[in-house]
Structure formats: structure tokens, C-alpha cells
Amino acid sequence: MSARRRGAQGSVVVLIVFAVLFAAETLGWVAAVLRNPFGPDGLAAEVLYFLGEAFAVLAPAAWFLATVWLARTPQSRDIVLIVGLVLLVPWPFVIGAV
Amino acid sequence: MSDLPPNMRDEDRVTGPIEIPPEFRQRSSSSVELPGAILPPPAPTQRRDWGSLIVAILFGFAFGWDLFEALANLVGLLNYAAAAGYRLNSFAWIVLGTAIVLPPLGYAIALGVGRRRGPARLALVLFAALAATSCASLTLEALVR
Numbered sequence: 001m002s003a004r005r006r007g008a009q010g011s012v013v014v015l016i017v018f019a020v021l022f023a024a025e026t027l028g029w030v031a032a033v034l035r036n037p038f039g040p041d042g043l044a045a046e047v048l049y050f051l052g053e054a055f056a057v058l059a060p061a062a063w064f065l066a067t068v069w070l071a072r073t074p075q076s077r078d079i080v081l082i083v084g085l086v087l088l089v090p091w092p093f094v095i096g097a098v
Numbered sequence: 099m100s101d102l103p104p105n106m107r108d109e110d111r112v113t114g115p116i117e118i119p120p121e122f123r124q125r126s127s128s129s130v131e132l133p134g135a136i137l138p139p140p141a142p143t144q145r146r147d148w149g150s151l152i153v154a155i156l157f158g159f160a161f162g163w164d165l166f167e168a169l170a171n172l173v174g175l176l177n178y179a180a181a182a183g184y185r186l187n188s189f190a191w192i193v194l195g196t197a198i199v200l201p202p203l204g205y206a207i208a209l210g211v212g213r214r215r216g217p218a219r220l221a222l223v224l225f226a227a228l229a230a231t232s233c234a235s236l237t238l239e240a241l242v243r
Contacts, residue, residue: 089154092240
């Protein structure tokens with residue numbers, strides 16, 4: 001097996017690990033949104049608030065896809081993915097769970 | 099011919115294709131340099147990317163709404179605090195201030211990353227930033243509550 005082939009496989013493994021972590025954050029946001037009792041008054045405000053919650057659930061997937069699609073090198077891709085993992089921690093869920 | 103010194107003999111003249119040293123090669127295959135006498139140089143300005151502009155404006159409304167909401171939260175809490183006769187503490191100021199700073203910051207970073215990459219990529223980057231902003235504002239809201 002050549003070095004390049006090994007590198008490509010390692011990259012795929014790294015990518016799968018990141019995908020699993022981002023999926024876990026998605027589940028955390030789903031739980032946080034389901035547990036969130038807060039909602040503004042009024043239909044329009046409620047719809048927009050729900051939209052924000054839906055965006056929060058979609059955020060890890062969006063970050064993952066955007067990074068994989070736009071990154072120019074594997075190094076920059078991994079760095080941006082790590083930044084996303086840190087930024088998108090579902091804190092409402094984490095705080096609520098403690 | 100044979101009485102010439104070795105370094106002046108013509109034996110090692112190039113017969114195959116000439117190997118161009120790397121420093122003289124074209125940097126990219128897309129930009130072929132032609133002598134100016136044959137063709138005028140290409141226009142320095144490229145066509146405006148209308149798709150990206152529309153995407154940026156549409157997402158600008160979404161980010162603008164987030165900013166408006168954050169400002170409304172601050173004003174509402176200030177009024178509430180004034181009516182109750184006390185002042186907002188520093189923690190509330192930090193949380194509400196962060197909520198105001200985040201939407202423009204996310205929009206600017208996403209535009210910086212996604213601009214010049216075409217409308218589809220710009221849209222995905224802007225959506226990722228918008229979604230991350232939603233996550234942040236839900237987190238800040240959970241902190242204040």
C-alpha cells in the first residue's frame with residue numbers, strides 16, 4: 001500500500017470521526033430544543049423563534065458540509081472542523097443536563 | 099571538429115524536447131501569456147457575480163433580523179430594569195452585548211470566506227454561519243434565563 005493511499009484512508013477515518021462528533025452535537029441540539037420551554041408571544045415571533053431552533057439543529061451538519069466542500073487543504077479542513085466542534089457545543093443541553 | 103576541447107563540442111546538444119526550468123514555467127495552465135503584439139491583455143476587472151450578490155443580500159436580511167432581535171432584547175431588558183428600578187448587572191451586559199456582536203461578526207466572516215467562491219458555496223457558508231449564530235443566541239438565552 002503506497003503512502004498516498006494510506007494517507008487517503010487516514011483522511012477518510014478522520015472525516016468519519018468528525019462526522020460522528022457533529023452528529024452527536026446535532027442530537028444534543030435536538031434535545032436542547034425539545035427541552036426548551038421558552039417561546040415568544042405572537043405567531044410571527046413564534047415562527048421565527050422556531051426557525052432559529054431549526055437552524056440550531058441544522059448547524060453542525062451545515063458547518064460540516066460547508067467545511068468539507070470549501071476547504072482547500074486537509075489541514076485547514078481539520079482546523080475549521082475543530083473550530084466548529086468547539087463553537088457548536090449544545091450548551092443549553094449541557095447546562096440542563098448537569 | 100574532434101580537435102575542439104570537450105566543452106566546445108556539439109555532441110551534447112539537445113535533441114529531444116527542451117526541458118523548461120521550473121522558474122520559467124507558466125504558473126497556471128489557465129492563464130496563457132501571449133505577446134502583447136498579438137492580443138491585448140485581458141481586461142483586469144471580472145464580470146460581477148450577480149448570483150453571489152443576491153445570496154449575500156438575502157442572507158443579510160436574515161442576519162439583520164438576528165441583530166434586530168438582539169437589540170430588541172437589550173432595549174426590552176433595559177426598559178424592564180428601569181421600570182423595576184434597578185440596573186442591569188455586568189453579566190447581563192456581557193451576554194446581551196455578545197448577542198448583538200455575533201450576527202454582524204458571523205456575516206462578515208462568512209462573506210470573507212465564501213466570497214469569490216460562487217453563489218452555491220457562499221450560500222452554504224452563510225447558512226452555516228447563520229445556523230451557528232442561532233446556536234450562540236440560544237446558548238446566550240439559556241445563560242440569561
